[in-house]
Each structure stands twice: as structure tokens, then as C-alpha cells.
Amino acid sequence: MANPISKSLLSVLIALFLVSSTLAISDVPFIVAHKKASLKRLKSGAERVSVSVNIYNQGSSTAYDVSLTDDSWSKDVFDVVNGNVSKSWERLDAGGILSHTYELEAKVQGMFYGAPAVISFRIPTKAALQVAYSTPILPLDILAEKPAENKVELAKRLLAKYGSQISVISIVVLFVYLLTSPSKSGAAKGSKKKR
Incomplete structure (x- = not known):
């Protein structure tokens, strides 16, 4: 048999459930x-x-x-x-x-x-x-007076927004330049060997 404490606890839980479900069903727009x-x-x-x-x-x-x-x-x-x-x-x-x-x-x-x-x-x-x-x-x-935009501030904003893309493009351009341009030290060595 269930003890009296369990019965009272169960009845309190059922009562709370019924009260909360009644409150949850309240039909109002918010x-x-x-x-x-x-x-x-x-x-x-x-x-x-x-x-x-x-x-x-x-x-x-x-x-x-x-x-x-x-x-x-x-x-x-x-x-x-x-x-x-x-x-x-x-x-x-x-x-x-x-x-x-x-x-x-x-x-x-x-x-x-x-x-x-x-x-x-x-x-x-x-x-x-x-x-x-x-x-x-x-x-x-x-209708606020808008001050003329400072070119340095514009450059900062562009760099902040597109800085990573500019860095990648600059590195690629530099790499292609180094590959395609003849080395001055290599050209000097080649001219010394021909003599």
C-alpha cells in the first residue's frame, strides 16, 4: 500500500497540473x-x-x-x-x-x-x-548637415571591409611578377659565363 505522504504528494501534483493546464488554455491574443x-x-x-x-x-x-x-x-x-x-x-x-x-x-x-x-x-x-x-x-x-568625408577615413573603412581580399590579390600579383620577371643576378651571372 502507498503511504499517506505519497498519496498527499500525488494529490498536490495532480492539483497543480490541473491549475497550470487551466491557466495555459486561457484563450487570449498577445x-x-x-x-x-x-x-x-x-x-x-x-x-x-x-x-x-x-x-x-x-x-x-x-x-x-x-x-x-x-x-x-x-x-x-x-x-x-x-x-x-x-x-x-x-x-x-x-x-x-x-x-x-x-x-x-x-x-x-x-x-x-x-x-x-x-x-x-x-x-x-x-x-x-x-x-x-x-x-x-x-x-x-x-536634414542633418553631413560633413565632407575624409579620404583617410574612407581608406580605413575600405581596408577594414576588403583588407583580406586586397592582401590575397597583392600576394598573387607579387608572386606572378617574381615568376615572370628575369632575375638581375641571374642575368649578370649568365653574361659573365659567356666571356
Whole structure:
């Protein structure tokens, strides 16, 4: 027969298993969003900001009425030139991803610190809208004066990037040169022997 300690330990383990399985089955979406921005200088001297927002559902159920709003771009500083700063989708299934991109043109020079985008969604079991936030972007130095590039710095970067290839090519060229060029000491010895 099993002793009373084993029975109580077994019953505690079963109870913990049932509680943990009940918690693990909770049917909720878990929204994670990543916002990224990059600058692109145009030939005209203007600068464009390309923004992308990826929304992931890492939860175990579908999120409904998903909407993205990114109001951090002031109309005094930026003009929307491609796309919209807000977007809506009917649903985001568990394990799914939604992506949205748009492009802005900067009107003012200076540092810009963007806020996270706001993602709202609905869960069928709750009446209130749920809200999630994207990651913030790194500060953008809009229309920054770029100093003329130093030739020594350019050479250092090229050497750091292509140094091993340059070394191999230089060694091969030197080896071929040594094989194909006549030796001066050998030519001098050959002329002495003919006399």
C-alpha cells in the first residue's frame, strides 16, 4: 500500500497540473509590434522617412478589429507622401503577422524622437477594446548637415571591409611578377659565363 505522504504528494501534483493546464488554455491574443524608421536623402536635398510597423499575434487566439494609429508625426514637421499613418484589419490570427508601411517627407531640420504606434484590438470575451504599443524608434537626425568625408577615413573603412581580399590579390600579383620577371643576378651571372 502507498503511504499517506505519497498519496498527499500525488494529490498536490495532480492539483497543480490541473491549475497550470487551466491557466495555459486561457484563450487570449498577445500582440507585439515593432516600429522601424529609416532616412533617405533625395538629390533635391529633401529627406524622406520610411516607416514600417509589423504586428505579431503571439497569443493563442484571434484578435479582431485590429487598428494601427501612429500620430507621432507632426504635420508641422512631416508631410505624408506615400501610404497612411493609420490602418485597420478585420482580424489577426494566432501566430499571424500584419505589416504596414508609409513614407513621410521632412520639412524641418533637427532631431526627432518618435513615440510608439498604438494598436487597438478586440477580444470576443471582453467588451472593452484592448490596447498595445509598438517599440519606439531611435532618434532621427532630420536634414542633418553631413560633413565632407575624409579620404583617410574612407581608406580605413575600405581596408577594414576588403583588407583580406586586397592582401590575397597583392600576394598573387607579387608572386606572378617574381615568376615572370628575369632575375638581375641571374642575368649578370649568365653574361659573365659567356666571356
